[in-house]
Amino acid sequence: MDHARKRFAELASGPDHRIDLAEAALLIAQEEYPWLDVAAYLRRLDELAAAAGSELRQGLAPAERIARLNHFLFVECSFTGNSDDYYDARNSFLNDVLDRRTGIPISLSLVYSEVAQRLDLPVYGVSFPGHFLVKYVGDEEIIIDPFFGTVISTDECAQRLRGIYGDEARFDRRLLRPATAREILVRMLSNLKQVYIQQSDFERALACVDRILLLAPDTPRELRDRGIIYQRLECFAAALQNFERYLRLAPDDATAQVIRDLLPELQRQAAQLQ
Numbered sequence: 001m002d003h004a005r006k007r008f009a010e011l012a013s014g015p016d017h018r019i020d021l022a023e024a025a026l027l028i029a030q031e032e033y034p035w036l037d038v039a040a041y042l043r044r045l046d047e048l049a050a051a052a053g054s055e056l057r058q059g060l061a062p063a064e065r066i067a068r069l070n071h072f073l074f075v076e077c078s079f080t081g082n083s084d085d086y087y088d089a090r091n092s093f094l095n096d097v098l099d100r101r102t103g104i105p106i107s108l109s110l111v112y113s114e115v116a117q118r119l120d121l122p123v124y125g126v127s128f129p130g131h132f133l134v135k136y137v138g139d140e141e142i143i144i145d146p147f148f149g150t151v152i153s154t155d156e157c158a159q160r161l162r163g164i165y166g167d168e169a170r171f172d173r174r175l176l177r178p179a180t181a182r183e184i185l186v187r188m189l190s191n192l193k194q195v196y197i198q199q200s201d202f203e204r205a206l207a208c209v210d211r212i213l214l215l216a217p218d219t220p221r222e223l224r225d226r227g228i229i230y231q232r233l234e235c236f237a238a239a240l241q242n243f244e245r246y247l248r249l250a251p252d253d254a255t256a257q258v259i260r261d262l263l264p265e266l267q268r269q270a271a272q273l274q
Contacts, residue, residue: 004030005211012182012214019181022094022114025107025188029093031207041095045111048077049118056119066142066151069116074149077101079108081147092192106132106188108146124178127187128157130164135176143176182215189215193225202232220250224259231262236269 008027011019022042030036052072056065073079082091082102090096097103097111109125109132116123116134126133126143133152136142145152158171179187193208209226213219227242243259243266250256 004034008211009214012185012211016180016182019185021110021181021184024181024185025094025110028185028188028192028211029095032089032093032204033095036095041098044098045114046118048073048111049115052115053119056121062136062138062140063142065121066136066144069112069119069121070144070149070151073112073115073146079103079111079146080149081105081108087195087198089192089195092188092195104132104191105145105147106184106191109134110184110188112144112146125184126176127179127183128175129161131160132187133157133176135178137178141176186212186215197229202229205229206233218245218249220246220253223249224253224255227259231266236266236273240266240270 004027008024011024011027022045023038026036026038026041030038052069055068055072060068079097079101082088082104085091086104090100091102091104092107094107094110097107103111106125112134113123113125116136122137123134123144124137126135131145131147134144134146136144143152143154143157144150154171154173154176157176161169161171161175189208189212193205193212196202196205196208206226206229209222209229212222213226216222223242223246227239227246230236230239230242240263243263246253247256247259
């Protein structure tokens, strides 16, 4: 785990365009599976792209190339969304997704974009609200939902947005901008963090927050959440430190007063353990 965290920190400290997204995702999994061979799973992505390549020859229209890639991944390889056990942590680990051919929107989108980019297809992840997507970016724009294995229209995107936020929600094309590697990794870790919190597995949830803060230091919400997790783990001094940092960064946040009200008791508990 130490090696995985150290390497992840190295990637997180560099510029976004230098982050190898697939490697970083596998390093997230390596903390759960210390034996995981990152290089072997990167080769697995190479092999998928090589197997798909003969069907995606140059000269085809983009829509036809995407259609053939969709057929290869979703029909021939049977990659599909895990609707039966959506909150299984394995859905967030890239090695498991490659082994089991199932996952959640963001992990399946990662497989899709990594294979596509190895084939020189400009396909990028899209951090759409509620459901991660991918998008072909070229003379024409093609939006793909790897969870359901389909191409979708902007009208369908707008409909999904209304399904989340209500009929008053207004679709904005900026919601379909390509996500950065850092944004994708933060969203992956945030999903995993919520799974662990639901399971009251606070040590694993803490590991997720720690890595999010490597990617996005001084994010108030994550500092607050790390404080809450430390409090659950009865690490009161660490909880106090994170809450105080959160309040310095976001004194007017919606939950700031709730956290302020916790401080006196935390200070007392931290003092007792000194």
